[in-house]
Amino acid sequence: MLSATQLDVARGGRTIVENVTLDADAGCVLLIHGANGSGKSTLMAALAGLLPAARGDVRWRGMRLRDDPARFRRDLAFLGHANGLSGELSVAENLRFAGLLGGALRSSPEQSVLEDAGLAGLRHVRVDRLSRGQRRRVALARLVLDGKPLWLLDEPTDSLDDLACVWFAACIDTHTRHGGTVVAATHRPLATDAARTRHLHFARSAPCCA
Numbered sequence: 001m002l003s004a005t006q007l008d009v010a011r012g013g014r015t016i017v018e019n020v021t022l023d024a025d026a027g028c029v030l031l032i033h034g035a036n037g038s039g040k041s042t043l044m045a046a047l048a049g050l051l052p053a054a055r056g057d058v059r060w061r062g063m064r065l066r067d068d069p070a071r072f073r074r075d076l077a078f079l080g081h082a083n084g085l086s087g088e089l090s091v092a093e094n095l096r097f098a099g100l101l102g103g104a105l106r107s108s109p110e111q112s113v114l115e116d117a118g119l120a121g122l123r124h125v126r127v128d129r130l131s132r133g134q135r136r137r138v139a140l141a142r143l144v145l146d147g148k149p150l151w152l153l154d155e156p157t158d159s160l161d162d163l164a165c166v167w168f169a170a171c172i173d174t175h176t177r178h179g180g181t182v183v184a185a186t187h188r189p190l191a192t193d194a195a196r197t198r199h200l201h202f203a204r205s206a207p208c209c210a
Helices: 042-047 069-075 089-101 111-114 132-146 162-177
Strands: 002-011 014-024 028-036 057-062 076-079 152-153 179-183 197-202
Touching: 002 042, 014 028, 014 042, 014 179, 014 197, 042 152, 042 179, 057 069, 057 132, 069 076, 076 132, 089 111, 089 132, 111 152, 111 162, 132 162, 162 179
Parallel strands: 028 179, 028 197, 076 152, 152 179
Antiparallel strands: 002 014, 002 057
16 A cells, blocks of 8 residues: 655755645555646655655555665556656567566566557567657556556556557556556546546645545
């Protein structure tokens, strides 16, 4: 379970995220909504341990991130606005390199994931020759392949077409049905299972969770 309690996060001497409390259980999707500039990306970076909290705690499975960051990184798959891919490597090379670098579990066959993502015919194509939407699909395929229990996603469906959005919604469903946790900041609606989905709405005042 990922949780945050009375979390404040500052950037440049200014508090961007203030008094956020949230819980995302195993098998749960937490969707974070809000206007541009409301602090969603800052919150995601703090939840991933990339920004320090000015106040409050972030915990994973009951343990504070700062007490065992290595364990947290082993369980975390984070995808921000950047795809984190090497343009000089092919699709398949990017996926394999990420697996070696991150200690991925590779719970699904690579070819199957590439086929489902519409990338099977592009596996040997350099990433810098792909469209923005195709690059995003590669980044998401890497996420699926890595088998990490916690997914933290900042605008995961950015640049995706409708068919790719359907594919990734199915990936989220499979991940949560197997006990995974997903926290995603998004403008675009994600077709997730309502019974397993909660929402955190960012306004200019304190956020409201439902």
